[in-house]
Amino acid sequence: MKDLDTDTLGGLAQQIFDGVRALSRDTAGVSRPAFSSVETETLAWLADFARQNGLHVTEDAGRNLLFSLPQDANATRWTLIGSHVDSVPMGGNYDGLAGVAAGLIVLIRAARSGRRFRKPVKCIAMRGEESAWFGACYLGSKMLTGQLPADELAATHKGDDRPLSAHLQDLGIDTAPLAAHLPICDLSRIDEYLELHIEQGPLLVERDIPAAVVSGIRGNFRHRKIRCIGQAGHSGAVPRAYRHDPVLAFAELMHRLDSTWSHLQQTGDDLVLTSGIVGTDPASHAIARIPDELMFSLDIRSQDAEVLNQMRRYLRAQMDDISRSRGVRFDTGSEVAVAPALMDATIIAGLQDAMQQATGDTFTMASGGGHDAAIFAQAGIPAGMVFVRNRNGSHNPDEAMEIDDFLVGTAVLSTYLEEAP
Structure with missing residues (x-):
């Protein structure tokens, strides 16, 4: 039994990335809109590539593609491995696509080397993960698992204002099961779901580690528009004791939140927090004016639901305290929340062992971004993830995953999936 050398596997991977990039170039980076003709062309290219390399290709009810070894085409149960092919507007080429490419490389490696999987393996190339086009994320995996809310089926496209349901019907997808919240695949046939993805933060780069096992996908709660309401005044005429300054109230709140974040991190709890939009009203703010609102x-x-609940309570308590001391008022508006999704403990242990075998070391970390793996986990399917080192973040044209690091990630997956030599 002869394994493929890394040059051969790297060449196949590069062929995938270059071929798909050529189909979806934009003014900057790539654009593969969810449920678009570009996404369809990408899937067609991947189908041709898979067939040329001896794989069986089929399409499911959501117009996603499934790849397998020919002998596993009619398997009754399987491990599902893959990711999404769509991208954000003018994004990078690896977010999502790297996971599909990894599944294809795992299959081709097994086919050409004569290795056998412990159980049948199928790779999925999914549509519609990014929220940029319809304002909701994980649409493809929610459709597969029967978790698509009615408001997301009715969500309109940012370009043409037509609902998602109309775009799906254009592709020949039956929307009746979706409206009834029914899975459009037989979930009982999927033993587990695995996903390779580029890391979207700097941890692996900073620690000089090529890949990692993912322990869980962070849940969150978000307030898109919190108003801190104070009282306008002249910057030179109002003494400190008489100010109701929303800017200083906001600054104090963020300082308290940051201090609590530091404390929780030091005690071993998982937490990240961000205030990405901050501002006073540009129509009325001025250098000599205390703003009335921020x-x-x-x-x-x-990753921990109790930590999220603890932070909810803490946020409200601190807002109330600052409101009393600074004479302001916080209006949080509505909350949008997503539950954490822990990866399956058995799969985590298996991937850690596979990483140890493949690289001589192991590293485990949380995912800050959301992924299709969370949707499968929430549907009751054991799920696991592998991250690959990637510079410059994601959702931008400067994603910089190295093929050598990608091959480390695929080696971890192959070692986990294949029978011991």
Whole structure:
């Protein structure tokens, strides 16, 4: 039994990335809109590539593609491995696509080397994960698992204002099961779901580690528009004791939240928080004016549901305290929340062992971004993930995954999936 060398596997991977990039170039980076003709052309290219390399290809009810070894085409149960092919507008080429490419490389490696999987393996190339086009994320995996809310089926496209249901019907997808919240695949046939993805933060780069096992996907609660309401005044005429300054109230709140974040991190709890939108009203703000209102967003994430609940209570208590001391008022607006999704403990242990075998070391971390793996986990399917080192973040044209790191990630998956040599 002869394994393929890394040059051969790397060449196949590069062929995938270059071929798909050529189909979806934009003014900057790539654009593969969810449920678009570009996404369809990408899937067609991947189908041709898979067939040329001896794989069986079929399409499911959501117009996603499934790849397998020919002998596993009619398997009754399987491990599902893959990711999505759509991208954000003018995004990077690896977010999502790397997971599909990994599944294809795992299958081709097994086919050409004569290795056998412990159980049948199928790779899925999914549509519609990014929220940029319809304002909701994980649409493809929610459709597969029967978790698509009615408001998301009715969500309109940012370009043409037509609902998602109309775009699906254009592709020949039956929307009746979706409206009834029914899975459009037989979930009982999927033993587990695995996904390779580029890391979207700097941890692996900073620690000089090529890949990692993912322990869980952080849930979050978000307030898109919190208003801190104070009282306008002249910057030179109002003494400190008589000010109702929303800017200083916001600053104090963020300082308290940051201090609590530091404390929780030091005690071993998982937490990240961000205020990505901050500002006073540009129509009325001025250098010599105490603003009457400041608006900000808040995004708080953790793998631990209890930590999220603790932060909810803490946020409200601190807002109430600052309101009393500074004479302001906080209006949080509505909350949008997503539950954390822990990866399956048995799969985590298996991937850690596979990483140890493949690389001589192991590293495990949380995912700050959301992924299709969370949707499968929430549907009751054991799920696991592998991250690959990637510079410059994601959702931008400067994603910089190295093929050598990608091959480390695929080696971890192959070692986990294949029978011991």
